[in-house]
Amino acid sequence: MPLPLIRLSISPTNGTAHHGVMVGTEPLTVCATHATDLALIAENTAHSLCQSCTRAWLILTTHPHPGGEPDLRPAVGTGKSATAHRPIPGHLLGYCGKPLDARPTSARRVCANCSSLAAALERFHRLAGEVSLLFEGSCPRDEDVLWAPNGRGNLVTGHRRHAASGTAWCGTLLSGPNPDASTECAPCRRAWRNERDRRSTVLPRMRSRARWWHQRRNVETFSGRAADLNNGDVYTVSGCPDQHHVLTVTHPARGRRLAALVYLPGQDEIVELGIHHDRLLVIERPQPPEAGMPRLS
Numbered sequence: 064m065p066l067p068l069i070r071l072s073i074s075p076t077n078g079t080a081h082h083g084v085m086v087g088t089e090p091l092t093v094c095a096t097h098a099t100d101l102a103l104i105a106e107n108t109a110h111s112l113c114q115s116c117t118r119a120w121l122i123l124t125t126h127p128h129p130g131g132e133p134d135l136r137p138a139v140g141t142g143k144s145a146t147a148h149r150p151i152p153g154h155l156l157g158y159c160g161k162p163l164d165a166r167p168t169s170a171r172r173v174c175a176n177c178s179s180l181a182a183a184l185e186r187f188h189r190l191a192g193e194v195s196l197l198f199e200g201s202c203p204r205d206e207d208v209l210w211a212p213n214g215r216g217n218l219v220t221g222h223r224r225h226a227a228s229g230t231a232w233c234g235t236l237l238s239g240p241n242p243d244a245s246t247e248c249a250p251c252r253r254a255w256r257n258e259r260d261r262r263s264t265v266l267p268r269m270r271s272r273a274r275w276w277h278q279r280r281n282v283e284t285f286s287g288r289a290a291d292l293n294n295g296d297v298y299t300v301s302g303c304p305d306q307h308h309v310l311t312v313t314h315p316a317r318g319r320r321l322a323a324l325v326y327l328p329g330q331d332e333i334v335e336l337g338i339h340h341d342r343l344l345v346i347e348r349p350q351p352p353e354a355g356m357p358r359l360s
């Protein structure tokens with residue numbers, strides 16, 4: 064029986080939480096933090112997740128980049144022979160948390176922080192045996208579910224989450240999904256209805272742009288990070304079969320996810336997706352507008 068990956072903490076209500084498993088009565092974290100009083104915590108608590116565990120989670124649950132990935136990459140802004148880092152699959156982000164360059168490196172010295180998280184994960188796999196992991200879909204759609212407010216005071220009324228701001232459309236701070244909500248917040252519902260109207264206005268344009276796409280001639284294709292996405296780009300990402308036609312992309316402060324409004328030809332729908340800053344994408348970028356190319360706006 065594979066062990067389920069759970070969140071563990073010393074306090075049941077707040078403090079630092081880790082990802083891990085219980086091996087019998089022994090807590091085992093993925094980052095190798097050890098304390099005998101670590102115990103399973105409830106969902107949507109006020110804990111902040113350990114930084115190493117956050118990255119370990121990405122390592123465990125992200126599909127590798129379809130084009131293959133080197134074992135080591137240099138950090139952004141460093142020379143060819145600078146310290147090498149281990150990339151998290153499907154990301155331009157080191158095990159240590161440093162943003163990495165897409166080019167390979169010839170350096171032989173490997174970052175100590177990358178190596179220590181790799182060693183912690185190796186140990187975790189050895190001691191935990193098989194662990195059941197849900198491979199996170201690359202394009203989680205938060206818009207289809209209702210969310211609970213911060214503090215979870217009112218669990219009857221659910222809110223719509225706005226991916227760009229991370230809060231509800233009505234401005235309420237949110238804690239997590241609330242599938243049991245029986246009514247939808249009225250201001251959220253109004254804002255969400257307007258948003259859907261706005262999308263159906265631009266849908267025909269995005270549809271014809273996607274249909275035209277195979278005729279493109281002047282398109283640059285490269286592997287790059289999500290933070291470099293532009294409006295009008297088309298991208299694919301590991302773990303998702305769809306082509307994503309970017310209508311708009313919102314770049315929040317570093318550390319928060321990007322919000323991209325994209326057209327998915329397979330589903331003939333415009334959806335808003337949250338993307339990790341350092342997610343590795345295959346990006347197709349049109350060069351100065353070609354004749355016949357449907358415009359974005």
Ligand SMILES: [Zn+2]
Pocket residue numbers: 080081082092093094095096113114115116
């Ligand atoms: Zn941890």
Ligand SMILES: [Zn+2]
Pocket residue numbers: 147148149157158159160161174175176177
């Ligand atoms: Zn590193």
Ligand SMILES: [Zn+2]
Pocket residue numbers: 221222223231232233234235248249250251
């Ligand atoms: Zn609301």
